[in-house]
Amino acid sequence: MERTSPDAPIAPAADGVLERIRHGASELSDAMSKVADQVLADPEAAARATIMDLAELSGTSPGTITRFCRHLGYDGYAALRVAIATETGRASARLETGWDVNIGQEIAPSDPLDRVLKQLITIDAAMLRDTVDTLDLDAVERVAARVCDARRVDVYGVGTSATVARELQMGFYRIGVAAWVWTEVHDALASAALLGEGDIAFAVSISGSTAEVIEMLSEADSRGALTVAMTGRADSALAEIADICLVSATTRTGHRADLLASRHSALLVADLVHIAVAQRRFPAALEALESRARAVVGHRPTRQRNGAS
Template sequence: MDRTRTDAPAANAEAGVLERIRHGANELSDAMSKVADQVLADPEAAARATIMDLAELSGTSPGTITRFCRHLGYDGYAALRVAIATETGRASARHETGWDVNIGQEIAPDDPLEQVLKQLITIDAAMLRDTVGTLDLDAVERVAARVAVARRVDVYGVGNSATVARELQMGFYRTGVAAWVWTEVHDALASAALLGEGDVALAVSHSGTTAETIEMLSEASSRGAFTVALTASPEAILAEVADVCLRSASRRTSHRADLLASRHSALLVADLVHIAVAQRRFPEAREALESRARAVGGHRPTREVRTGAG
């Protein structure tokens, strides 16, 4: 089976140390979780603190800090401090442009909309950067190569993930790929049962644990289709079912559900995949786009241009 995972080594600096701490929070012990929470709450302070300072701030011990560093792939606290300082230094440079917003802060009822807007764009921009740093482009290439020659493509997604699934299917459809989107489990299973060799099934799930989506992709896999998971959790069950896992980034916030906060990073991955497919099918994709434009051209309103005085 051509299984491609996007799991990066713990010490892969391209992923961003703060993003790796966020993403791996569920794997930490209670004591190391306290360290992670303290680092994420104030990364700049963590970069300045000694190991004793951080132990006191997090209510743990120097030994816990050392284990936390090794869990992330660093030899010791000095290396971790350098990584955090480098990342927060880049963030500080961005703050000089006027976007000095604390990603973790609450949005209060009386906050002005200008502040809310800056908060939202800061979070979304950070997740897009995290996605760029963690996405496996070789995996995207393999998925695009399969979709470009597929007999048909099924895209699955339920609940909030259906939004991304619809966008991905529409991207394929616009470029001439025979693609369907399924957001209801019975219809999806019926379609998956008709797939086979040469077909592609792509499932979208932020958590990677949605039972219906897992069932859909599993059915497609059992029929011989090439399967793909688009998820923020490459260690989840959905990724285990898939031949290829495409990872989008995620950041937990107090004012938006995880999926709503990460939808733009998932849409970025979806856009990249469908554009990579269009590149491989360039003549067919251009003809499909032109044919669509001609077909609907007569329904576009025209505006009369009046000349003369009056």
């Protein structure tokens, strides 16, 4: 039987993700068929496994897992894993937290807070681990090296992503890097227009499709600045225009917990970039931190100045 393109999504002939995998098995490439066979053979194990684990179990690669997820209509492995666990109703996520909890996405109004709390942390932990498994550390190294030599750094973000943008800029600021954060399109475009070679512009958009942020980064790119996209979509419009793309794990179901988890995985990437820069300019970073501490010491409570607990 002739197969369709492996990039074409499986027709949603059934509601359940496992049934969709079975129904569309004939349309998969040989590599993705191995992933499908492994998932169907042990769905609970797939729900617990990291992307690296599943790649090893199926004899494939993380890239194949990612293509398999997108073929099914999911943005990444975190989303697929949650869907599998939700459907089985028996899978438990034994993550580094040590908690066992069904990682279904629905939180009902009557759910007790202990269940809500466990569900939130499970979704967070899944995305953080998937970010760790898939993040391009060589790209982080290249970005950090360029930040150390940059004349100035712009960071752009709006809406939910503005929180991540502010945290990245603040991290740079604390270690003495000349960095500005822009969350309003007019101010951002005006700043981007002043950039040039040797400058860096970061654009944060979890979806990778925020028009304002794309416009900001495009302006910086047109001025010759190095452009860096921090997004949850490697195939997004924002990623396409960036010189370097740093991808964090994300899933989009419209659920508030998933939106928070997506932001947390993006914050993990922001923290890593900031620390990588601090490592490379450690003496200057340490002096900046100490200078800031000395400048505000007079405004700290007496007990804190005296070292009391």
